[in-house]
Amino acid sequence: MKLVSRRFALESKRLVQLTWPLLVAQITQMLMGVVDTVMAGQYNALDMAAVALGFSITIPLMCFLQGIALALPPIIARYQGSKASGQVAFAAQQAGYLLLILGVVILSLYPAVPAILRWFPMEAGLYAITLDYVRYVLLSMPAFALYQWLRNYCEGLGNTKPTMIITVIGLGFNILANYLFIYGAGPIPAFGGAGCGIATAIVISVMFVSTLVYTAKSKRLHHFGLFAHIAPPSLKMMIRTFRLGFPVAMTLLFEVTLFAVVALLLAPFGATTVAAHQVALNFSALMFMFPLSMGMAVSIRVGYRVGQNNLKQAATAVNSALCIGLIVAVGTASFTLLAKEFIIDLYTQDPAVSSLAAALLIYAAMFQFSDAIQVISANTLRGYKDTTAMFVITFFAYWLIGLPTGIILGRTDWLTAQPMEAAGFWIGFIVGLSSAAVLLGARVYYLVHRQRPTAHLQQGLSGTL
Template identity: 45%
Template sequence: MNLPAFFTHSKSILKLTYPILIAQLIQNLMGFVDIVMAGRVSAEDLAAVAVANSIWLPLILTIYGLIMALAAIVSQLAGANKYPEVAEQTYQTAWISLALGISLIALYYVATPLLSPMFSLEGNLETLILDYLAYIVWGAPGFCLYLVLRNYAEGLSYVKPTMIISIIGLLVNIPANYIFIYGKLGAPALGGAGCGIATAIVYWAMFISMLIYCFRSSILKQANLFTRFYWPNFTHIKNILGLGIPIALSLLFEVSLFAIVAIILVPFGSQVVASHQVALNFTGLVFMVPLSIAMATTIKVGYAIGNKNYQQAKDYSFYSVILGLLLACVTAILTVVFREQIAGIYSRELPVIELAASLMLLATIYQFSDTIQVVSAGALRGYKDTKSILYITFVSYWLIGLGVGLVLGITDWVVPKMGPYGFWIGFIIGLTAAAVLLAWRLRVIQQRLEQNKDELPPTKNNSPEFEL
């Protein structure tokens, strides 16, 4: 490995990574604030927020994954100095996101009468959950449009707004929660359901703030986003969806895998489920580090491809993985050393702390595989090869990871059933399979570029207008 080149590329990647990482952590902190403030009302309100979020987050994260395609599109167009096309593709993505945001509102009012009889929850819990969802869906269009502007800015390698707008969101979230949860300033006391109104307000505040930022920033004006209006172009929309849907589904596969395991573990008892959730929540926070590197890698690789600097794209892919692995060593060591103290933050029950701490030991193993697979996927998005990510993540997560977890966790076919340990071993094997396959696919794409210097890899995702 060329150390000077590694330090040069790492410095460039980290410059993009740290604002994205801060933004991701702040978004997680907003969820933490919701839980804490709702929990001060009652355990029922806390449970309502947790359950409602488990319904809401997979939906909004799937849309987030779809809109992530814009960052790859913009970075390639910017690398090719095709800024007029950047504005058009941003508008077409905005039409998609607006339609999806409105669809979530419609989905709530269509699905609620059908799902409500299936809840059969005790006390006021069902009302709190449905009220939370009724409020938050009205923020969906704003959040979807914010994501468009965020990916537009990140595609232009300008990530500072992402961090600043997230801070604004947090500053709006806390007082809005205070007003609507506890009934201050003349507002009704809505308990946990008030988090739904607060979050909807945050979504619109983030969109409006980002819109103003894009309008006033000299850096973001280079694509002339506001000088011409573009109506929907269904050819462009189809191509964007072709890139974005595989990203969205692969993200959904990962989120749903961990959710389904939590459900499967219910018969093992509340302490086992709690330990699983504690370990999962902490490792989710750690995952923000390689995920942020992956998002930065998408931008760097996409820009290099647009500029037809294929060697630079290859270098960024390689050095980003190395950088991610070095940081994974740091987080793994910290996890091993402080695992019991970390678990103690979440729970005071000794059995929960002990089991969560032991699961965190297994998590330190898959941090390395997780880093390789997520950064490789980020590089592949930069090459706009997204369908391979979909196929590989489905096979790795659901067929291999969950399959191994089921065999080891709840059967005696290979060894006596291992409970949660079996599923976490399944996570390790599934993520390792994803890491190997995605790294292999990345190498295949790079070899194709080396063989033909004038074309992008001939994948179905590379529609003609994006072949730069």
């Protein structure tokens, strides 16, 4: 019993050490989008709308690259756990080749941007600003791909603090670059909302270069020799990495597009409903950073422990992550309920929006428990390299259970006296996320217990990452 408690305490401590820098980095990354919107809005409403629209077009592309890069941490954590450090550099280099190719492929969309934007009917002024914003951001896609590569290389080796520091510096640089290119200064003309695109491209490039310099100079990473010997591209290894990362990328896209589709489906109910939905959704996204960061940490720990063939300790890491995640969910849900008026006042002073947002925040508090379980479980599967199951389950739960439930409750009177509007869609979120939590949790349970009987388990506490 004492050994079990020591194992649990060990994994809990290491998870927290890995998680808090990831949490700061994720929140800081979110704040960059908030800063872009606020600063463009202070210029004028048209530019703010263009930035919001341009962001909604480019974020799926960035999520795709990020999803592919997320295949790297469990791969190299497993090599590190198995003491095969010599394989780390090779695997990382192949992931770098893959991500650079994908970044260039996305950049090649540059000439097609006008045609893509014509899919979205808009006035001429809005079209022109959005076009410029998207084009500027696309120019940084190779740099973004390589930044994600190096970031996930560091994180996969348990080195999460550099990401936090570089992202925080990036936020400060983003504010300065936004000011210079939105409003203009000295020889720099005022670009308005398009200036956010320029600032974003510059900040991404600066973050890539900063991470590159750190990775090349770090004494902690020197042992792995990422740049000591550059291996030629291996199509076989790149395909393996892509096959592992593609389901992760698609899972991210499922979630991003789900919330975008719901916003469109709520549009017929008017601006008040959409605004209240956005308030609740934006705050929920902030709270989601807590379990997401824990999930990213547990994927590293599971990969490392599986590499050691210490599957009992991998299971302990999963249990620790779920316990911590649920404890944090109690805290965030309680805060959401007790401070909802304060939260809403940060977003709006409109009485109608505030009233509806207060009701939606109750649903937001309810689904934080399911959200914690599903995202930690999904990242656990990533650590076990079981990403196909994650892909299938999330698609089924989000799009075949959650969204239809939301449409039936929100847009029809099939089950209720009248359409529940936004509340119906939020119940759909709860149903979808709860379904994902149950199915992903069951898959994790199956994996953990399937592997235990056949593995040669290491009982000791040595070899901590």
